[in-house]
Amino acid sequence: MIEVKGLTKRYDEKVAVDDLSFTVQPGRVTGFLGPNGAGKTTTMRMILGLDAPTSGVATVSGRRYVDLPRPMRAVGALLDAKAAHPGRTARSHLVCLARSNGLPARRAGEVLERVGLEEVAGKRVGQFSLGMSQRLGIAAALLGDPGILMFDEPVNGLDPEGIRWIRQLMKRLAEEGRTVLVSSHLMSEMALTADHLIVIGRGRLVADTGLEEFIEQSSTRTVLVRTPFADYFARVLTASGAKVLIDDTGALVVSNMDSLEIGRRAAADGVQLAELTPQRTSLEEAFMELTRDSVEYNVTEGAVR
Structure with missing residues (x-):
């Protein structure tokens, strides 16, 4: 060794x-x-x-x-x-x-x-x-x-x-x-x-x-949810204790609730799901998060024109 x-x-x-x-x-x-x-x-x-x-x-x-x-x-x-x-x-x-x-x-x-x-x-x-x-x-x-x-x-x-x-x-x-x-x-x-x-x-x-x-x-567990009833289902999940964000594509990004429970809530409320995908941090994202204070030269976004 x-x-x-x-x-x-x-x-x-x-x-x-x-x-x-x-x-x-x-x-x-x-x-x-x-x-x-x-x-x-x-x-x-x-x-x-x-x-x-x-x-x-x-x-x-x-x-x-x-x-x-x-x-x-x-x-x-x-x-x-x-x-x-x-x-x-x-x-x-x-x-x-x-x-x-x-x-x-x-x-x-x-x-x-x-x-x-x-x-x-x-x-x-x-x-x-x-x-x-x-x-x-x-x-x-x-x-x-x-x-x-x-x-x-x-x-x-x-x-x-x-x-x-x-x-x-x-x-x-x-x-x-x-x-x-x-x-x-x-x-x-x-x-x-x-x-x-x-x-x-x-x-x-x-x-x-x-x-x-x-x-x-270094991961924050989230689940990507796509449904034609995004606004309604977001309220359902929020009322059940989940944290819900809506991204630029209209998909729900759900934390504090796993995909199994989200699927159960959708079935109970008759909500049709087009996608239900657990999200995971990549190695690059985890590395950048952990070493962001150790970078020798930091460049501020928008500083170079």
């Missing part, structure tokens, strides 16, 4: 990460979320020993990354898709990494095939698109067949097929019992991929919870 304890990183007067503690468990995809500037990449760099913490400690499988004798066998990471020499071919880049960690050269071909780059194995990395570079970075992360994988914005530059592929890959890796930590600003993608969420804002922990629990905690 990945363990972060009291991690702090200061740059002069700026605190990028502030006494941050969390654990990333194996067997599930953990989404690492936060507004821009929240400290996600800095935290991942400290876990990987690329930045030294001001205080606190981060360990992988109980050891600091810098103390691992063959780190790629324990941890695979993608932080920068362009972190490869542009003059090297994809295969030579991976073979070099393999040799540096005591891995057989054949692993280069195996991971290139797994990420769909076997046909461009001899192409220079400098000629790769961003999407191809992302796949090469993922291949490098998989090179040592590690038990821990960390991805920072892995779907950047990928087309819809590539996004679907990386989503399925992360789920398979977690199902194999590996620890998977992935940061992303695409809430819709995280809603389809993550099992657990770690959310930070201004370098501090905001939430450490399951995906469903995170959305549930």
Whole structure:
């Protein structure tokens, strides 16, 4: 697992990460979320020993990354898709990494095939698109067949097929019992991929919870009701203790009463219903609500013309 304890990183007067503690468990995809500037990449760099913490400690499988004798066998990471020499071919880049960690050269071909780059194995990395570079970075992360994988914005530059592929890959890796930590600003993608969420804002922990629990905690339960007798039924529901709003389309947005009870009231009063749909907050809405005070730059609606 990945363990972060009291991690702090200061740059002069700026605190990028502030006494941050969390654990990333194996067997599930953990989404690492936060507004821009929240400290996600800095935290991942400290876990990987690329930045030294001001205080606190981060360990992988109980050891600091810098103390691992063959780190790629324990941890695979993608932080920068362009972190490869542009003059090297994809295969030579991976073979070099393999040799540096005591891995057989054949692993280069195996991971290139797994990420769909076997046909461009001899192409220079400098000629790769961003999407191809992302796949090469993922291949490098998989090179040592590690038990821990960390991805920072892995779907950047990928087309819809590539996004679907990386989503399925992360789920398979977690199902194999590996620890998977992935940061992303695409809430819709995280809603389809993550099992657990770690959310930070201004370098501090905001939430450490399951995906469903995170959305549930931030949700206001409502039911969307459409009926030809909207005004009448709104009065019926209000008299029964519900809170009713009428939206721009003429539909009723009902709170303080579930869909089953609303259906019963409609049947008892002979009210025909065209729609009766429970509404739920999306991950994006829950995230925005929880982190609205942690955004580094707030823009007032209507301020930009």
